[in-house]
Amino acid sequence: MDFIEVRKGAFSVAEEFAALRRENRGDGACVMFVGSVRDFNAGAAVRGLKLEHYPGMTEKSLQDITADARAHWPLGRVRLLHRVGPLALQDDIVFVGVTSPHRQAAFAACQYIMDRLKTEAPFWKQESSETGDRWVAAREIDKREMEKWG
Amino acid sequence: MDFIEVRKGAFSVAEEFAALRRENRGDGACVMFVGSVRDFNAGAAVRGLKLEHYPGMTEKSLQDITADARAHWPLGRVRLLHRVGPLALQDDIVFVGVTSPHRQAAFAACQYIMDRLKTEAPFWKQESSETGDRWVAAREIDKREMEKWG
């Protein structure tokens, strides 16, 4: 029921949505999040990104997060894809899609998965900008967002 | 910046996502909701739906809801499509997609738009089931969900 993938290549939102809905008669609600490369971060014009991960641990972390979401809300399907390697401006980085019989559960679970992914899944971003390459610093706001989940 | 449409025909999530992201360099977050016809509601096996609306007022209501969402959160693009007329099992009914520089704003705005749409946009569902046609009753839960937005 869960599809979790760390991959180099681009993903297709159309294919992911189709996989979430195909022969899924019980779930009336589908919430999807897509995160992509913004062109400005902390003032320097970003040209692209490189994403590093911890093979093995990253996948395990994403599986644990998804399992915890299922323990909190009645979910049908969950699909979580995260790209690694070099990414260009406007490339999509992450897709999280969940289905549920209940709209509120689908919204809450999708947001919960993203909040935890941002604070604990082992991914590291390196930005290329006009002023050179730099590792992105963790943002305090993501940690604060986690606090609401207790 | 807002695209709002009440339509008879099906919509394409792939095309909506493309329209939200195309040449959208500033928004790193995109949240989408898709609501579809479930096969069970209140016990009777549903065969299909018919959706009625109030032409003119429905569109105005959706525009007002979207404008209020923009007043609350920094949003880039908003696309809101709702089908009317006869719908089959598993057909998609409604699409709400929003982009923002901020993940939390995108989630909150998408959920806010759906919560208000469910409680105040003039649409009425009629279900066809084995036991005949019946107008769907408003669910108390949708009103309770609105209370959290004050």
Add this chain to the structure above:
Amino acid sequence: MAVSGGIGAPEVSGMIKILFFASLREQLGTAEYKLENYSGSVSELRTYLGEQFPDWQAPLQAADLQAAVNREMALASTRIADGDEVAFFPPVTGG
């Protein structure tokens, strides 16, 4: 059944146009009714229509019935003027 609610602008003549939707439309057996030289509130209009058409009385007194005037949600006390478009309908169930 008469004409269903049209897309055009509210009428500005010396009459009010009253629209009914969904289960209420089916219960009343009509989608639209026009009234000349009417003056009063939304709740007074509900009562007035029930007096004119006894079969409409029960459906129009349903506790959860909602009303709009000129495509904005209206209160029981909202005043109705010539040229207004008034609509009555059950609680919405879209999405």
Add this chain to the structure above:
Amino acid sequence: MAVSGGIGAPEVSGMIKILFFASLREQLGTAEYKLENYSGSVSELRTYLGEQFPDWQAPLQAADLQAAVNREMALASTRIADGDEVAFFPPVTGG
């Protein structure tokens, strides 16, 4: 730079495998280090590695450095045993 963190299972020999990621990997100039017959906690290992390689001392003492043991997040007090895979890395920044 040595081998980067591999996909295989943690090693079960009489040694521990230590992995470094992202900016820490660049600061140390290596992605992996192996240690035989080590026994102690995560925080003791940080101190030990800094003593062995003076250039590593500052990067390994960064206040926000995180650690995992066998691919689970670890505390400073988490014990390390033979065959464990230990990883040190800066705060995560995915999504």
